[in-house]
Amino acid sequence: MNNITDVVKNLIIINAIIFIGVSMTVQFSGLNIEQYFELYSPLSNNFKPVQLVTHMFMHGSISHLFFNMLSLFFLGPYVEHRMGSKRFLIFYLVCGFGAMLSHLGVGYLAVADLTRLISPEQLNTLLTAGSYTGTGLSNMQAQEIFTSLNTPVVGASGAIYGVIIAFALFYPNLQLMLLFPPIPIKAKYLALIIIAIDLFSGVSGHKTGVAHFAHLGGGLTGLILILIWYKNIFKR
Numbered sequence: 001m002n003n004i005t006d007v008v009k010n011l012i013i014i015n016a017i018i019f020i021g022v023s024m025t026v027q028f029s030g031l032n033i034e035q036y037f038e039l040y041s042p043l044s045n046n047f048k049p050v051q052l053v054t055h056m057f058m059h060g061s062i063s064h065l066f067f068n069m070l071s072l073f074f075l076g077p078y079v080e081h082r083m084g085s086k087r088f089l090i091f092y093l094v095c096g097f098g099a100m101l102s103h104l105g106v107g108y109l110a111v112a113d114l115t116r117l118i119s120p121e122q123l124n125t126l127l128t129a130g131s132y133t134g135t136g137l138s139n140m141q142a143q144e145i146f147t148s149l150n151t152p153v154v155g156a157s158g159a160i161y162g163v164i165i166a167f168a169l170f171y172p173n174l175q176l177m178l179l180f181p182p183i184p185i186k187a188k189y190l191a192l193i194i195i196a197i198d199l200f201s202g203v204s205g206h207k208t209g210v211a212h213f214a215h216l217g218g219g220l221t222g223l224i225l226i227l228i229w230y231k232n233i234f235k236r
Contacts, residue, residue, distance in 0.1 A: 007085045008076035011092065012069045015156060018057045019065050034058075038152030041104060043115075045128050046150065056096040058154045068156045074176075075167045082170050083229075091166065091225055092159045095218045099158020102217020106202075111148045114141050153211045158218025164191055165222040169233055195219055 018037065025033055039055035040046040059065035080088040115123055118135045126132050127150050132142035167174075168191035175184045185193075195216065202212035226233060 003077060004073065005077045005080040005085065005088075007080055007089045007092070008072055011076075011156075012072060015057050015059065015065060015069060018054075019059050019062075022058060038154050039100065039103075040152050041107060041149040043108070043123070043127065044150045045124070046152070052097075052100065055100070055152075055154050056093075056156050056159060059156070060154050064155055068160050071160050072156070072163060075163055078171060079163055079166045083166075087229070091162065091222070094225060095162025095221045096156065096159035098221025099161070099211075099214040099218035102158075102220070103153055103211050103214035106213040107148045111145045114145050153214060155211075157211070158214045158221075161194075161215045161218040162222030162225075164194065165219045166226055167191075169223075169226050169230075191219075 022033055022037055025031055035046060036048060036050055037054045037058035038046075039051045040048075059068065076088075079091075083091060114137070118126070118132075118137065122132070122135045123145070126135065126137075126142060126146060130146060132139075135142070137145070168187040172186065172188035174187050176187055176190055177184050178190075198210075198212040198215045198219075201210070202216060
C-alpha cells in the first residue's frame, strides 16, 4: 500500500507534536508539564485524571516514538482501509485504554497483599516521601510497592499492539520485512512472536523497563474487538 490514511497521518502528527512540544517546554522553560502526560497509578499522589488519555500520545524517547510511529505508518493504513476511518480511530483508542487498564491492574495486583499490611496513611507516606519507617515492611517490600505504584508509563505501544493484531487477523499471510534482522515473515507469525516475547518477559518478572502487560492488554483488546466486529474472521 502505503498511501497513508487520514487517521493514521493525524495520529502520527499528534504524537510527534506532543513529544516535541513537551520535551522543548521542559528543556527551555523548566516547567514540569511531563506530569500531565505520564500515567501514574490512581493510588499515587502524582496521578491526574487527564493522564488516562494524554499518556497514549507521549513517548519516553525519540526511539520510542520512532518505532511506534513506524509500525503505525506501515500497518495502520491497511487496518484503517479495512475498518473505515471512524471505526479505526475508535479501535485505536479503545486498545490504548485496554492497555492502560491491563498495566494498572497488573501493577496493583502485584503488590495488593503488601499494601494490606499497612494503613492508607502509611501507603501515602511511602509513595510521596519514600519513607516506610514504622510500617514493618522490608526495604525490598517497600521498593516493590513504590516501583509498582509510583513508576509512570507513557506511549502508544498498547494501541499499536492492537493494530498489529488486527493486521495479522486481516492479512495473516502477507509477508513483512523485518528491520532487525532483515528477513521476511508472515504477519501471523510476527504477531505470535511478539506476543510470546511480551508474555514471557512479563510473567518472568524481568525488569526491562518495558510495560509488557500494557502491550498484551492492548493486543488482547484488539483481538476481542475484532472478534466482536468481524465474527466470521476465522471462517475465510
